[in-house]
Amino acid sequence: xxxxxxxxxxxxxxPLEHSLSPWMHNETYTRLGLNMAYLPxxxxxxxxxxxxNGIRKMNFIGFNVTIPHKISIIPYLDDIxxxxxxxxxxxxxxxxxxFLKGYNTDGEGFVSYLETSQGINCSDKVFLIMGSGGxxxxxxxxxxxxxxxxxxxxxxxxxxxxxxxxEIMSYYDCICQAKNLDDTTLxxxxxxxxxxxxxxxxxxxxxxxQTPVKYDLLSSHLIVADIIYNPLHTRLLQEAKEKGxxxxxxxxxxxxxxxxxxxIWTKQPAPYSMMKRVLEEKLI
Ligand SMILES: NC(=O)c1ccc[n+]([C@@H]2O[C@H](COP(=O)([O-])OP(=O)(O)OC[C@H]3O[C@@H](n4cnc5c(N)ncnc54)[C@H](OP(=O)(O)O)[C@@H]3O)[C@@H](O)[C@H]2O)c1
Numbered sequence: 001x002x003x004x005x006x007x008x009x010x011x012x013x014x015p016l017e018h019s020l021s022p023w024m025h026n027e028t029y030t031r032l033g034l035n036m037a038y039l040p041x042x043x044x045x046x047x048x049x050x051x052x053n054g055i056r057k058m059n060f061i062g063f064n065v066t067i068p069h070k071i072s073i074i075p076y077l078d079d080i081x082x083x084x085x086x087x088x089x090x091x092x093x094x095x096x097x098x099f100l101k102g103y104n105t106d107g108e109g110f111v112s113y114l115e116t117s118q119g120i121n122c123s124d125k126v127f128l129i130m131g132s133g134g135x136x137x138x139x140x141x142x143x144x145x146x147x148x149x150x151x152x153x154x155x156x157x158x159x160x161x162x163x164x165x166x167e168i169m170s171y172y173d174c175i176c177q178a179k180n181l182d183d184t185t186l187x188x189x190x191x192x193x194x195x196x197x198x199x200x201x202x203x204x205x206x207x208x209x210q211t212p213v214k215y216d217l218l219s220s221h222l223i224v225a226d227i228i229y230n231p232l233h234t235r236l237l238q239e240a241k242e243k244g245x246x247x248x249x250x251x252x253x254x255x256x257x258x259x260x261x262x263x264i265w266t267k268q269p270a271p272y273s274m275m276k277r278v279l280e281e282k283l284i
Pocket of ligand 1: 067106130131132133134135136155156157160199200201202204227228229250251253254255257
Protein backbone atom coordinates (compact mmCIF):
# COMPACT_ATOMS: atom_id res chain seq x y z
CA UNK A 1 0.00 0.00 0.00
CA UNK A 2 1.25 3.50 -0.84
CA UNK A 3 1.24 5.89 2.14
CA UNK A 4 3.11 8.97 3.34
CA UNK A 5 6.18 6.88 4.20
CA UNK A 6 6.44 5.35 0.71
CA UNK A 7 9.78 6.10 -0.92
CA UNK A 8 9.21 7.08 -4.52
CA UNK A 9 11.40 6.20 -7.49
CA UNK A 10 10.47 6.10 -11.15
CA UNK A 11 11.34 6.44 -14.79
CA UNK A 12 11.12 9.59 -16.87
CA UNK A 13 11.18 9.45 -20.66
CA UNK A 14 8.82 9.18 -23.61
CA PRO A 15 7.43 6.82 -24.81
CA LEU A 16 7.40 4.45 -21.83
CA GLU A 17 4.66 1.99 -22.69
CA HIS A 18 7.14 -0.78 -23.65
CA SER A 19 9.49 -0.31 -20.67
CA LEU A 20 9.77 -3.29 -18.33
CA SER A 21 11.49 -1.27 -15.59
CA PRO A 22 8.26 -0.43 -13.68
CA TRP A 23 7.35 -4.14 -13.60
CA MET A 24 10.83 -5.33 -12.60
CA HIS A 25 11.24 -2.77 -9.80
CA ASN A 26 7.69 -2.76 -8.36
CA GLU A 27 7.41 -6.54 -8.33
CA THR A 28 10.80 -6.79 -6.60
CA TYR A 29 9.78 -4.23 -3.94
CA THR A 30 6.53 -6.15 -3.31
CA ARG A 31 8.35 -9.50 -2.94
CA LEU A 32 10.88 -7.90 -0.58
CA GLY A 33 8.16 -6.09 1.43
CA LEU A 34 9.78 -2.68 0.77
CA ASN A 35 7.62 0.43 1.08
CA MET A 36 8.75 1.79 -2.29
CA ALA A 37 6.92 2.57 -5.54
CA TYR A 38 8.39 2.93 -9.06
CA LEU A 39 6.33 5.31 -11.22
CA PRO A 40 6.47 5.55 -15.02
CA UNK A 41 6.34 9.29 -15.79
CA UNK A 42 6.06 10.30 -19.46
CA UNK A 43 7.69 13.70 -19.93
CA UNK A 44 7.87 15.85 -23.07
CA UNK A 45 11.17 17.66 -23.73
CA UNK A 46 9.62 21.08 -22.99
CA UNK A 47 8.26 19.92 -19.62
CA UNK A 48 11.52 18.45 -18.31
CA UNK A 49 12.53 21.37 -16.06
CA UNK A 50 9.04 21.63 -14.51
CA UNK A 51 8.97 17.89 -13.77
CA UNK A 52 12.49 17.93 -12.28
CA ASN A 53 11.55 20.81 -9.99
CA GLY A 54 8.45 18.88 -8.89
CA ILE A 55 10.51 15.76 -8.14
CA ARG A 56 12.90 17.82 -5.96
CA LYS A 57 9.95 18.75 -3.72
CA MET A 58 8.40 15.29 -3.44
CA ASN A 59 9.19 12.07 -1.64
CA PHE A 60 11.55 10.79 -4.35
CA ILE A 61 14.84 9.10 -3.40
CA GLY A 62 15.81 8.81 -7.04
CA PHE A 63 14.71 7.97 -10.55
CA ASN A 64 15.79 6.50 -13.87
CA VAL A 65 15.99 8.45 -17.09
CA THR A 66 15.51 7.10 -20.60
CA ILE A 67 15.16 8.31 -24.19
CA PRO A 68 14.96 11.23 -24.99
CA HIS A 69 16.19 12.84 -21.73
CA LYS A 70 19.46 11.03 -20.92
CA ILE A 71 21.58 13.96 -22.15
CA SER A 72 19.23 16.94 -21.88
CA ILE A 73 18.70 16.33 -18.14
CA ILE A 74 22.36 16.98 -17.27
CA PRO A 75 22.09 20.81 -16.92
CA TYR A 76 19.36 20.35 -14.27
CA LEU A 77 21.53 18.17 -12.01
CA ASP A 78 23.46 19.44 -8.97
CA ASP A 79 26.26 16.89 -9.33
CA ILE A 80 27.37 14.18 -11.75
CA UNK A 81 29.45 11.06 -11.26
CA UNK A 82 32.80 11.26 -13.17
CA UNK A 83 32.06 8.22 -15.41
CA UNK A 84 28.61 9.59 -16.33
CA UNK A 85 30.28 12.91 -17.15
CA UNK A 86 32.71 11.18 -19.52
CA UNK A 87 29.92 9.15 -21.11
CA UNK A 88 27.90 12.34 -21.52
CA UNK A 89 24.57 10.85 -20.40
CA UNK A 90 22.85 9.69 -17.21
CA UNK A 91 20.27 6.97 -16.63
CA UNK A 92 20.09 6.96 -12.82
CA UNK A 93 19.64 9.92 -10.46
CA UNK A 94 19.63 10.14 -6.69
CA UNK A 95 17.49 12.72 -4.92
CA UNK A 96 18.43 13.72 -1.38
CA UNK A 97 16.58 16.72 0.11
CA UNK A 98 16.13 18.05 -3.42
CA PHE A 99 19.81 17.59 -4.36
CA LEU A 100 20.11 15.62 -7.61
CA LYS A 101 23.16 13.56 -8.59
CA GLY A 102 23.42 11.69 -11.91
CA TYR A 103 25.02 8.32 -12.65
CA ASN A 104 25.23 6.06 -15.68
CA THR A 105 24.76 2.36 -14.90
CA ASP A 106 24.31 1.20 -18.55
CA GLY A 107 28.01 0.68 -19.36
CA GLU A 108 28.89 -1.02 -16.08
CA GLY A 109 25.65 -3.03 -16.34
CA PHE A 110 26.66 -4.43 -19.72
CA VAL A 111 30.38 -4.92 -19.13
CA SER A 112 30.08 -6.64 -15.75
CA TYR A 113 27.47 -9.02 -17.20
CA LEU A 114 29.72 -9.77 -20.19
CA GLU A 115 32.66 -10.49 -17.87
CA THR A 116 30.74 -12.76 -15.51
CA SER A 117 28.61 -14.59 -18.09
CA GLN A 118 31.52 -15.27 -20.46
CA GLY A 119 34.34 -15.42 -17.88
CA ILE A 120 36.43 -12.95 -19.88
CA ASN A 121 38.95 -10.26 -19.05
CA CYS A 122 38.37 -7.14 -21.16
CA SER A 123 42.01 -6.08 -21.08
CA ASP A 124 43.12 -8.77 -23.56
CA LYS A 125 40.14 -8.51 -25.91
CA VAL A 126 39.49 -6.64 -29.16
CA PHE A 127 35.93 -5.25 -29.34
CA LEU A 128 33.87 -4.38 -32.36
CA ILE A 129 30.89 -2.18 -31.49
CA MET A 130 28.01 -1.62 -33.91
CA GLY A 131 26.49 1.82 -33.23
CA SER A 132 27.62 5.06 -31.58
CA GLY A 133 24.45 6.24 -29.82
CA GLY A 134 23.86 6.66 -26.08
CA UNK A 135 24.22 3.00 -25.11
CA UNK A 136 27.34 2.62 -27.25
CA UNK A 137 28.93 5.65 -25.55
CA UNK A 138 28.32 4.08 -22.12
CA UNK A 139 29.63 0.64 -23.13
CA UNK A 140 32.65 1.86 -25.12
CA UNK A 141 33.73 4.27 -22.38
CA UNK A 142 33.39 1.53 -19.73
CA UNK A 143 35.38 -0.95 -21.87
CA UNK A 144 38.11 1.68 -22.27
CA UNK A 145 38.10 2.21 -18.50
CA UNK A 146 38.63 -1.59 -18.21
CA UNK A 147 41.72 -1.21 -20.47
CA UNK A 148 40.22 -3.01 -23.49
CA UNK A 149 43.00 -3.98 -25.93
CA UNK A 150 41.34 -2.25 -28.89
CA UNK A 151 37.87 -0.92 -29.78
CA UNK A 152 36.48 -0.52 -33.32
CA UNK A 153 33.33 1.59 -33.65
CA UNK A 154 31.05 1.07 -36.66
CA UNK A 155 28.22 3.53 -37.19
CA UNK A 156 25.82 4.52 -39.96
CA UNK A 157 26.71 8.15 -39.21
CA UNK A 158 30.51 7.96 -39.19
CA UNK A 159 30.97 11.44 -37.64
CA UNK A 160 29.37 10.21 -34.40
CA UNK A 161 31.75 7.24 -34.27
CA UNK A 162 34.75 9.51 -34.91
CA UNK A 163 33.65 11.92 -32.17
CA UNK A 164 33.21 9.08 -29.67
CA UNK A 165 36.56 7.48 -30.59
CA UNK A 166 38.33 10.77 -30.07
CA GLU A 167 36.64 11.39 -26.69
CA ILE A 168 37.55 7.87 -25.51
CA MET A 169 41.21 8.33 -26.44
CA SER A 170 41.30 11.72 -24.69
CA TYR A 171 40.25 10.03 -21.42
CA TYR A 172 41.88 6.60 -21.64
CA ASP A 173 45.03 4.93 -22.87
CA CYS A 174 43.02 2.73 -25.25
CA ILE A 175 43.18 2.47 -29.05
CA CYS A 176 39.75 3.26 -30.43
CA GLN A 177 39.04 3.63 -34.17
CA ALA A 178 35.91 4.70 -36.04
CA LYS A 179 35.12 2.66 -39.15
CA ASN A 180 32.74 2.99 -42.07
CA LEU A 181 29.85 0.58 -42.05
CA ASP A 182 30.69 -1.51 -45.12
CA ASP A 183 30.95 -5.29 -45.49
CA THR A 184 34.58 -5.35 -46.66
CA THR A 185 35.84 -3.39 -43.64
CA LEU A 186 33.58 -5.34 -41.30
CA UNK A 187 34.79 -8.70 -42.68
CA UNK A 188 38.45 -7.74 -42.24
CA UNK A 189 37.99 -6.48 -38.68
CA UNK A 190 35.78 -9.35 -37.54
CA UNK A 191 38.84 -11.57 -38.12
CA UNK A 192 40.79 -9.49 -35.58
CA UNK A 193 37.97 -9.08 -33.06
CA UNK A 194 37.08 -11.23 -30.04
CA UNK A 195 33.73 -9.68 -29.09
CA UNK A 196 31.10 -8.08 -31.35
CA UNK A 197 28.45 -5.95 -29.62
CA UNK A 198 25.29 -4.65 -31.26
CA UNK A 199 24.23 -1.37 -29.64
CA UNK A 200 22.07 -0.21 -32.58
CA UNK A 201 18.31 -0.58 -32.58
CA UNK A 202 18.52 -2.79 -35.70
CA UNK A 203 16.57 -5.97 -34.89
CA UNK A 204 14.43 -4.36 -32.18
CA UNK A 205 10.71 -5.27 -32.08
CA UNK A 206 8.77 -4.95 -34.38
CA UNK A 207 11.61 -5.09 -36.96
CA UNK A 208 12.73 -8.51 -35.80
CA UNK A 209 13.76 -9.73 -39.27
CA GLN A 210 16.59 -7.14 -39.42
CA THR A 211 20.21 -7.70 -38.42
CA PRO A 212 23.16 -5.27 -38.24
CA VAL A 213 25.67 -7.93 -39.42
CA LYS A 214 25.15 -10.29 -42.36
CA TYR A 215 25.17 -14.03 -41.58
CA ASP A 216 28.11 -14.70 -43.94
CA LEU A 217 30.33 -12.25 -42.04
CA LEU A 218 29.91 -13.97 -38.67
CA SER A 219 32.66 -16.32 -37.53
CA SER A 220 32.60 -18.99 -34.80
CA HIS A 221 35.57 -17.52 -32.86
CA LEU A 222 33.45 -14.48 -31.83
CA ILE A 223 31.42 -13.78 -28.73
CA VAL A 224 28.37 -11.90 -30.06
CA ALA A 225 26.34 -9.67 -27.73
CA ASP A 226 23.12 -7.82 -28.49
CA ILE A 227 21.84 -5.27 -25.97
CA ILE A 228 18.31 -5.43 -27.40
CA TYR A 229 16.10 -7.41 -25.00
CA ASN A 230 12.87 -7.34 -27.04
CA PRO A 231 13.16 -9.88 -28.59
CA LEU A 232 15.68 -11.60 -26.33
CA HIS A 233 17.04 -13.76 -29.15
CA THR A 234 17.42 -11.25 -31.97
CA ARG A 235 18.08 -12.38 -35.51
CA LEU A 236 21.76 -11.47 -34.96
CA LEU A 237 21.99 -13.75 -31.90
CA GLN A 238 20.08 -16.60 -33.56
CA GLU A 239 22.44 -16.53 -36.54
CA ALA A 240 25.53 -16.15 -34.34
CA LYS A 241 24.45 -19.23 -32.37
CA GLU A 242 23.94 -21.16 -35.59
CA LYS A 243 27.53 -20.22 -36.57
CA GLY A 244 28.83 -21.56 -33.26
CA UNK A 245 29.57 -18.20 -31.57
CA UNK A 246 29.14 -17.57 -27.84
CA UNK A 247 26.11 -15.32 -27.38
CA UNK A 248 25.11 -12.70 -24.79
CA UNK A 249 21.49 -11.46 -24.63
CA UNK A 250 20.37 -7.95 -23.59
CA UNK A 251 18.54 -9.19 -20.51
CA UNK A 252 21.72 -9.31 -18.39
CA UNK A 253 22.53 -5.65 -19.05
CA UNK A 254 18.92 -4.65 -18.35
CA UNK A 255 18.79 -6.45 -15.00
CA UNK A 256 22.29 -5.26 -14.05
CA UNK A 257 21.58 -1.57 -14.76
CA UNK A 258 18.34 -1.86 -12.75
CA UNK A 259 20.10 -3.68 -9.91
CA UNK A 260 22.82 -1.02 -9.80
CA UNK A 261 20.14 1.69 -9.61
CA UNK A 262 18.46 -0.22 -6.74
CA UNK A 263 21.77 -0.34 -4.84
CA ILE A 264 22.48 3.36 -5.45
CA TRP A 265 19.00 4.42 -4.21
CA THR A 266 18.65 2.11 -1.22
CA LYS A 267 22.35 1.85 -0.26
CA GLN A 268 21.66 -1.91 0.08
CA PRO A 269 23.03 -4.80 -2.02
CA ALA A 270 20.66 -5.36 -4.94
CA PRO A 271 18.56 -8.56 -5.08
CA TYR A 272 20.00 -9.39 -8.52
CA SER A 273 18.64 -12.96 -8.79
CA MET A 274 15.15 -11.88 -7.78
CA MET A 275 15.13 -9.01 -10.29
CA LYS A 276 16.31 -11.40 -13.02
CA ARG A 277 13.59 -13.93 -12.14
CA VAL A 278 10.93 -11.20 -12.12
CA LEU A 279 12.02 -9.96 -15.56
CA GLU A 280 12.14 -13.47 -17.01
CA GLU A 281 8.55 -14.06 -15.88
CA LYS A 282 7.57 -11.21 -18.23
CA LEU A 283 9.89 -12.08 -21.11
CA ILE A 284 9.09 -15.78 -21.37
N1 LIG B 1 19.59 -3.95 -22.48
C1 LIG B 1 19.52 -2.74 -21.97
O1 LIG B 1 19.49 -2.55 -20.74
C2 LIG B 1 19.53 -1.52 -22.88
C3 LIG B 1 19.90 -0.28 -22.36
C4 LIG B 1 19.92 0.83 -23.25
C5 LIG B 1 19.56 0.66 -24.59
N2 LIG B 1 19.20 -0.58 -25.03
C6 LIG B 1 18.85 -0.79 -26.46
O2 LIG B 1 19.92 -0.33 -27.25
C7 LIG B 1 19.47 0.23 -28.47
C8 LIG B 1 20.10 1.60 -28.69
O3 LIG B 1 19.73 2.47 -27.65
P1 LIG B 1 20.40 3.93 -27.53
O4 LIG B 1 19.88 4.54 -26.28
O5 LIG B 1 21.87 3.86 -27.72
O6 LIG B 1 19.75 4.66 -28.82
P2 LIG B 1 20.34 5.87 -29.69
O7 LIG B 1 21.17 6.78 -28.87
O8 LIG B 1 19.18 6.42 -30.43
O9 LIG B 1 21.37 5.16 -30.75
C9 LIG B 1 20.86 4.34 -31.79
C10 LIG B 1 22.03 3.75 -32.60
O10 LIG B 1 21.49 2.84 -33.56
C11 LIG B 1 21.89 3.25 -34.87
N3 LIG B 1 20.82 2.95 -35.82
C12 LIG B 1 19.49 3.17 -35.66
N4 LIG B 1 18.81 2.73 -36.73
C13 LIG B 1 19.74 2.23 -37.60
C14 LIG B 1 19.67 1.63 -38.89
N5 LIG B 1 18.51 1.45 -39.50
N6 LIG B 1 20.82 1.20 -39.46
C15 LIG B 1 22.01 1.36 -38.85
N7 LIG B 1 22.14 1.94 -37.62
C16 LIG B 1 21.03 2.35 -37.01
C17 LIG B 1 22.14 4.74 -34.76
O11 LIG B 1 22.99 5.16 -35.82
P3 LIG B 1 23.08 6.72 -36.24
O12 LIG B 1 24.02 7.37 -35.28
O13 LIG B 1 23.58 6.69 -37.63
O14 LIG B 1 21.68 7.28 -36.14
C18 LIG B 1 22.83 4.80 -33.38
O15 LIG B 1 24.17 4.39 -33.47
C19 LIG B 1 17.94 0.23 -28.39
O16 LIG B 1 17.49 -0.90 -29.09
C20 LIG B 1 17.66 0.07 -26.91
O17 LIG B 1 16.44 -0.61 -26.67
C21 LIG B 1 19.19 -1.68 -24.22
